[in-house]
Amino acid sequence: MNQLTIAIIFYIFAAVTVLSAAFVVFSKNVIYSAFSLLFTFFGVAALYVFLSADFIAVTQVVVYVGGILVLLLFGVMFTNTIMSTELKADVLNVVPGILLTLLLIVGMLFTFYTTGSWMPGEMQLNGSVVQSIGLETMSRYMLPFEMFSIVLLVALLGAAYLARYDKANKKEH
Template sequence: MGISEVLAVFFGLMIVLPVLYLLFTNNIIRAAFAFVISLLGLAAVYVLLHAELMAVVQIMIYAGGVIVLLIFGIMLTKRVSEAGVFTQHRGVVLGGAVSTVFFLLLVKWILAAGLKWPNVEVSGQDQVRKIGILFLTDHLIAFEVIAFLLLVALVGAAFLAKKSGNA
């Protein structure tokens, strides 16, 4: 077993174990931080697969932005008691059974496909540079339309926030 396989197993456990903790904990804040660890493990798997751009996107958007929004959402919700933010588990047996069936089907399909760990040759040119060049040459109109839509959404959100607030 080479170093890449050991790292893949380690990062696989880094993805799965926090998710299992997330499923069985009642504390929502701890569940959110377990989710962050799982997302960082997924970013590490992207690095192992030589998809550095996806790893950076995973860290910045999901492990950064989405978790910050989740934590702020938890902090800003009205608490029933001062004991903390907790949740109840309902349907654990049914959910566990359905998840186990889907997991076993997924493992069966992967094994039937005969997938192997790829021997990936890293290209001389950086993939982030390639994507940047494509955005600013072949896909410039789509890039500008997306930027315009994001600007419109930001202005609309600011307008709605100003209208509903006291400012």
């Protein structure tokens, strides 16, 4: 494929990602937001493929689409009261949100235009990407990896405690 075709495909995936993410944020229907989140996750995975990060792209699809999005959809569909509740908050923080968005866009454009070269570096990986990620995770980044697992364990225990606490309160009343 030539460079023009690759650029067009990249911009199509970038547009799908940004537009579906905007639909997630601005939609008032939770089901529509969840389904548009599917396109956002797939768009991000496609952008990872363009960055030659195939393992991260597959992980994106398996973890986010296969795990988190399916869990979110089941949670929304099994909750009957979600459709009858007003989801829009009374307080709208439009002005701070717009200012923060503009500041973020200016920062990204500044980074884009002041960076000298966007070409890949000279260093090449030896072996597969998965092997390199595994070696880095189990050597240089072992402490952050373990700390992250402890934080996830505490979050899981907290969620289990809160779920059990609600059931105990309902039985007493």
